[in-house]
Amino acid sequence: MPTSKDVAEAAGVAQSTVSYVLSGKRPISEKTRKKVEAAIEQLTYQPNAGARALASRKTRVIGLVIPFIPELHMASIMEFVSVIATTARQYDHDILLVTEDEGAAGLRRVVGQQICDGLILMQVEGEDERLPVARTLNVPVVLIGIPRDPSGLVCIDADFEMAGEQCVRDLAAAGHSVISVIDWQPEVVDRHVNYVDRFMGGTDTAARAVGVTVQHLPGGADRETIAASVDKALAQTTGVPAFIAPDGTVQDILRRTLASRGLTPGVDVSVIGSASPTLAELQPIPLSTIDLRPGEVSRRAVKIICQLLSTDSQGPHESLELVPTVITHRASTLCPPRTA
Amino acid sequence: MPTSKDVAEAAGVAQSTVSYVLSGKRPISEKTRKKVEAAIEQLTYQPNAGARALASRKTRVIGLVIPFIPELHMASIMEFVSVIATTARQYDHDILLVTEDEGAAGLRRVVGQQICDGLILMQVEGEDERLPVARTLNVPVVLIGIPRDPSGLVCIDADFEMAGEQCVRDLAAAGHSVISVIDWQPEVVDRHVNYVDRFMGGTDTAARAVGVTVQHLPGGADRETIAASVDKALAQTTGVPAFIAPDGTVQDILRRTLASRGLTPGVDVSVIGSASPTLAELQPIPLSTIDLRPGEVSRRAVKIICQLLSTDSQGPHESLELVPTVITHRASTLCPPRTA
DNA sequence: GCGAATCGTCGATGCGTATCGACGATGGTC
DNA sequence: GACCATCGTCGATACGCATCGACGATTCGC
Numbered sequence: 155m156p157t158s159k160d161v162a163e164a165a166g167v168a169q170s171t172v173s174y175v176l177s178g179k180r181p182i183s184e185k186t187r188k189k190v191e192a193a194i195e196q197l198t199y200q201p202n203a204g205a206r207a208l209a210s211r212k213t214r215v216i217g218l219v220i221p222f223i224p225e226l227h228m229a230s231i232m233e234f235v236s237v238i239a240t241t242a243r244q245y246d247h248d249i250l251l252v253t254e255d256e257g258a259a260g261l262r263r264v265v266g267q268q269i270c271d272g273l274i275l276m277q278v279e280g281e282d283e284r285l286p287v288a289r290t291l292n293v294p295v296v297l298i299g300i301p302r303d304p305s306g307l308v309c310i311d312a313d314f315e316m317a318g319e320q321c322v323r324d325l326a327a328a329g330h331s332v333i334s335v336i337d338w339q340p341e342v343v344d345r346h347v348n349y350v351d352r353f354m355g356g357t358d359t360a361a362r363a364v365g366v367t368v369q370h371l372p373g374g375a376d377r378e379t380i381a382a383s384v385d386k387a388l389a390q391t392t393g394v395p396a397f398i399a400p401d402g403t404v405q406d407i408l409r410r411t412l413a414s415r416g417l418t419p420g421v422d423v424s425v426i427g428s429a430s431p432t433l434a435e436l437q438p439i440p441l442s443t444i445d446l447r448p449g450e451v452s453r454r455a456v457k458i459i460c461q462l463l464s465t466d467s468q469g470p471h472e473s474l475e476l477v478p479t480v481i482t483h484r485a486s487t488l489c490p491p492r493t494a
Numbered sequence: 495m496p497t498s499k500d501v502a503e504a505a506g507v508a509q510s511t512v513s514y515v516l517s518g519k520r521p522i523s524e525k526t527r528k529k530v531e532a533a534i535e536q537l538t539y540q541p542n543a544g545a546r547a548l549a550s551r552k553t554r555v556i557g558l559v560i561p562f563i564p565e566l567h568m569a570s571i572m573e574f575v576s577v578i579a580t581t582a583r584q585y586d587h588d589i590l591l592v593t594e595d596e597g598a599a600g601l602r603r604v605v606g607q608q609i610c611d612g613l614i615l616m617q618v619e620g621e622d623e624r625l626p627v628a629r630t631l632n633v634p635v636v637l638i639g640i641p642r643d644p645s646g647l648v649c650i651d652a653d654f655e656m657a658g659e660q661c662v663r664d665l666a667a668a669g670h671s672v673i674s675v676i677d678w679q680p681e682v683v684d685r686h687v688n689y690v691d692r693f694m695g696g697t698d699t700a701a702r703a704v705g706v707t708v709q710h711l712p713g714g715a716d717r718e719t720i721a722a723s724v725d726k727a728l729a730q731t732t733g734v735p736a737f738i739a740p741d742g743t744v745q746d747i748l749r750r751t752l753a754s755r756g757l758t759p760g761v762d763v764s765v766i767g768s769a770s771p772t773l774a775e776l777q778p779i780p781l782s783t784i785d786l787r788p789g790e791v792s793r794r795a796v797k798i799i800c801q802l803l804s805t806d807s808q809g810p811h812e813s814l815e816l817v818p819t820v821i822t823h824r825a826s827t828l829c830p831p832r833t834a
Numbered sequence: 835g836c837g838a839a840t841c842g843t844c845g846a847t848g849c850g851t852a853t854c855g856a857c858g859a860t861g862g863t864c
Numbered sequence: 865g866a867c868c869a870t871c872g873t874c875g876a877t878a879c880g881c882a883t884c885g886a887c888g889a890t891t892c893g894c
Contacts, residue, residue, distance in 0.1 A: 155608070157880055168844045173882055180883095183842060200606035204547030205880035208849045213544065215590070215609075220576065228572035235575065236563050239591040248609065249591040250555070251579040266540035268495070269555075269588065377778075438717075497850055508874045513852055520853095523872060545850035548879045 156197040164193035176201065207268070215248045216459060217270040219261070219284070221277040222254040230448060233430070234276055234298065237452035245460040247271075258287040265291050272459045274298065278309075279347045289470065294462035296455050300348050306470050308462070310455050312446040313476035314349045318356025320481040321398050321426050321444055326364045328488040330396035330424060333357070333366060334387035336380065336408060337373035338401045353400060373404045380407045388415070394488060396424040405429070405441070419486035426487060440484035451477050496537040504533035516541065547608070555588045556799060557610040559601070559624070561617040562594040570788060573770075574616055574638065577792035585800040587611075598627040605631050612799045614638065618649070619687045629810065634802035636795050640688050646810050648802070650795050652786040653816035654689045658696025660821040661738045661766050661784055666704045668828040670736035670764060673697070673706060674727035676720065676748060677713035678741045693740060713744045720747045728755070734828065736764040745769070745781070759826035766827060780824035791817050 158176075162169040167186060174180040175190040182190075193199070207213045218238055221231060239249045250270050252260045261284055264270050271293060275284065278299035288295045289306045297309045325333050335357055338350055354370060361368040369390070371383035388395055395417075399405045405427040412423060419425040419439050426442045427434075434441040454475060462471065498516075502509040507526060514520040515530040522530075533539070547553045558578055561571060579589045590610050592600045601624055604610050611633060615624065618639035628635045629646045637649045665673050675697055678690055694710060701708040709730070711723035728735055735757075739745045745767040752763060759765040759779050766782045767774070774781040794817060802811065 155606070159880075169881080170845075170883075171843060174843085177882075180843085181841065186842075198606070200603070202548070202880050203607045203609045204544045204553065205849090206882080207544030208542070208548055208851090209880075209882040211849080211882095218591075220579070223572065223576050228576075229569040232563065232568040232572040232575070235572070235591070236560065236568075236593065239560070239593045240595060243593065243596065248604075251558075251575070251589040251591060253576065253579045253583065255580060256583065263540070264588075266495070266538070267543045269543045499850075509851080510853075510875075511873060514873085517852075520873085521871065526872075542850050545879090546852080548881090549850075549852040551852095551879080 155202070156199045158199070158201065161190065161193045161197055161199045164197060165189040211268075212463075213268060213271050214246060215250050215270040216242055216456070216463075217250045217252050217261075217264045217273045219252045219254060219273060219275045231276070233448045234452045237449045238274065238456055241453045241456040242460075245456065247456075247460065247463075258284045261287050261291060265293050271463050272296070274455050274459060279349075294459050294471070296459045296462075298451060298455050300352075300474065302348065304472070304474055306472050308458060308471050308473050310451060310458060310475040310477065311349065312448075312451055313478055314352035314446075315356035315359070316476070317428070317444045317446065317479040317481075318353040318358075319360040320356075320479060322357045322360035322366065322368060323364060324481055324483070325396045325398070325424055325426065325487070326360070326366045328396075328424060329394065330488075331366050331393050332387075332391045333361070333368045333396045333398060334383070334391075335368060335370045335398045336383055336401075336404050337370060339374045339403065340372070357398065373399070373401060377407050377411070380404060381411045384408065384411045384415070388417075394423060396426075396487075398426050400428040400444075402427070402429060402433075409437075420488065424487040426481070431482065434482070434484060437486075439486050442484045442487040443482050445480045445482065447477055447480060495542070496539045498539070498541065501530065501533045501537055501539045504537060505529040551608075552803075553608065553611050554586060555590050555610040556582055556796070556803075557590045557592050557601075557604045557613040559592045559594060559613060559615045571616070573788045574792045577789045578614065578796055581793045581796040582800075585796065587796075587800065587803075598624045601627050601631060605633050611803050612636070614795050614799060619689075634799050634811070636799045636802075638791060638795050640692075640814065642688065644812070644814055646812050648798060648811050648813050650791060650798060650815040650817065651689065652788075652791055653818055654692035654786075655696035655699070656816070657768070657784045657786065657819040657821075658693040658698075659700040660696075660819060662697045662700035662706065662708060663704060664821055664823070665736045665738070665764055665766065665827070666700070666706045668736075668764060669734065670828075671706050671733050672727075672731045673701070673708045673736045673738060674723070674731075675708060675710045676723055676737060676739045676741075676744050677710060679714045679743065680712070697738070713739070713741060717747050717751070720744060721751045724748065724751045724755070728757075734763060736766075736827075738766050740768040740784075742767070742769060742773075749777075760828065764827040766821070771822065774822070774824060777826075779826050782823045782825070782827040783821070785820045785822060787817055787820065 158172045159169045162172045167190060171186065172190055175182050175187055220235060242249050250264065252264055261273060273293065273295045275288065275295065275297045278297040278301050280302050282301060285301055295308065297307055298311060300309045300311050322333055357368045371387060372379050374380065397408060399408050408425065412419060417423045426444060428446055429441060429443045431445060434443045454477060498512045499509045502512045507530060511526065512530055515522050515527055560575060582589050590604065592604055601613060613633065613635045615628065615635065615637045618637040618641050620642050622641060625641055635648065637647055638651060640649045640651050662673055697708045711727060712719050714720065737748060739748050748765065752759060757763045766784060768786055769781060769783045771785060774783045794815060
């Protein structure tokens with residue numbers, strides 16, 4: 155492997171000159187620059203990351219803490235991971251994976267060994283042993299998700315409250331007067347995951363504002379529970395029933411349950427779920443969705459941390475950014491107002 | 495951040511002694527070791543990764559090249575990623591993400607800058623511009639998947655041929671004489687992805703060996719195509735029909751198609767798919783599966799590369815390891831032979 | 835045509851660790 | 865008790881780059 159010293163010799167300049175050509179931190183004459191660049195090209199020189207990190211105290215690596223796999227949300231996690239990695243490259247950074255099972259010690263390790271300059275924590279919920287640690291680490295940390303106590307932390311997440319509001323307002327506008335929200339799976343609800351409360355709060359706010367009834371019914375991965383919820387909703391609704399089912403598994407079961415009751419989404423009943431546009435289009439009846447835009451959340455998370463890194467302002471930061479959600483009407487809801 | 499020099503001063507020894515305590519590469523008296531360890535503890539010293547890499551020429555980081563996201567296989571990709579990251583930690587290594595969209599240049603970059611000591615390439619299929627590059631990089635590379643020309647490369651993958659054989663043999667043993675294999679999606683088949691051929695080869699081999707008929711029918715994400723395939727299979731089968739549907743999306747459509755024809759898997763018809771045990775159990779009728787064991791493949795990939803790294807034998811290596819698949823009979827196949 | 839400001843380049847140094855040769859202290863041998 | 869091997873520790877150096885101060889060469893103003 156050639157070093158910058160080799161390049162310097164080949165170009166007939168000092169090693170420091172090579173460094174300045176690369177960094178642009180001092181003016182270099184056109185002539186010298188050409189010579190150096192030619193030598194770099196010819197030797198296929200690439201700077202050594204370790205040496206660079208040692209001298210500059212910057213690794214240009216961001217640690218990404220991925221959640222322990224609950225088997226079902228893996229696809230959505232991968233979307234975050236993929237976009238984060240790609241976006242980081244646009245800022246000339248790389249992504250180092252840290253698995254959640256390393257816990258708070260993992261954070262201390264990668265920061266303490268100076269393997270990375272900052273951290274992104276995915277899927278932060280409620281309480282978390284890593285949060286107090288994150289606050290005291292002297293590197294930028296960005297959370298995707300909002301913990302119960304976000305003080306002293308930089309957070310970004312989809313605007314779940316807006317999502318809840320949008321769903322209810324649009325269903326109300328389509329003529330529904332009773333709207334049933336099928337909960338996430340009980341494990342999620344019981345953890346009192348922040349985003350569930352925010353979503354539910356949004357639906358209730360909108361219900362009050364536009365004068366419709368919103369009822370929350372138990373969901374889960376269990377077909378009997380959901381079937382019971384559906385039947386209860388059907389019994390209590392006088393007009394055309396409307397369902398909001400944020401969870402993908404719940405959507406599957408809801409779809410089959412409605413079919414077995416002889417109800418067709420978009421005709422006898424409205425259904426809105428949360429899903430990516432691609433998945434929504436693949437459904438037998440394309441699903442009207444509230445898109446939580448994981449890609450956009452990921453991009454912004456990377457942008458935020460890279461800004462923090464470039465200004466490397468030491469002190470603790472605190473901010474909270476919510477990414478607007480997008481509602482798209484497809485075939486599973488009654489016509490007005492149909493967009494997209 | 496404390497350095498090994500700080501630790502040395504606190505312990506009253508030389509910096510090199512601290513290094514030897516940590517590495518164990520020279521004998522250290524019990525007394526000195528205690529002093530040094532106490533100082534490390536007290537200062538919460540952690541060695542600087544950059545300096546370590548510079549001096550030792552080892553980063554203890556493995557680059558993981560993840561495929562560009564085709565949206566549907568994201569969940570299975572995440573399973574690989576997660577297990578690889580966790581396993582790497584067991585060998586005291588970290589994982590750096592490299593996205594496929596960086597292409598061959600990405601490989602040159604991370605290796606040339608010496609950001610990582612070796613690479614794992616995921617989901618390698620047929621031809622790939624990165625393969626010739628991988629062969630010339632002077633670091634260990636392990637492929638998950640088998641390219642058309644595996645010469646000079648270290649590969650590991652599930653044993654798709656064995657998978658095909660197992661499916662056919664077990665269905666034959668259960669009394670089926672005609673077995674229909676529903677293809678993967680056409681984009682996959684057209685790429686002439688290696689594993690498809692291997693799987694199909696396995697089914698044909700077993701068919702010949704046990705004297706049953708295996709027919710291959712078009713699959714895809716398209717319900718009409720699959721429905722047509724199913725009807726064709728039903729028409730051509732005299733005994734109890736049997737289906738093998740490796741692809742998850744195909745399974746979904748197959749399930750509904752059979753239901754609409756009034757056929758119940760495990761009673762009127764046998765169905766074997768490829769899926770994780772967890773997902774298989776979640777089905778309305780638990781699916782008999784051929785498990786391709788992505789976790790095991792991942793673990794072995796990490797193990798292989800870590801062995802190559804520890805022996806750092808320079809020359810190009812070549813090997814091919816196939817991970818045995820596991821067939822598990824659940825409710826979707828006829829009784830004999832039912833296991834698990 | 836002289837001093838001052840500017841520009842472009844160089845040499846030296848430091849970043850924190852691993853590793854090599856050296857050397858004092860110990861223990862054993864005859 | 866003189867000699868040698870072994871053990872444990874130290875000091876020095878190298879790893880490859882970034883960065884700082886210095887300095888010769890220009891350029892400009894007057």
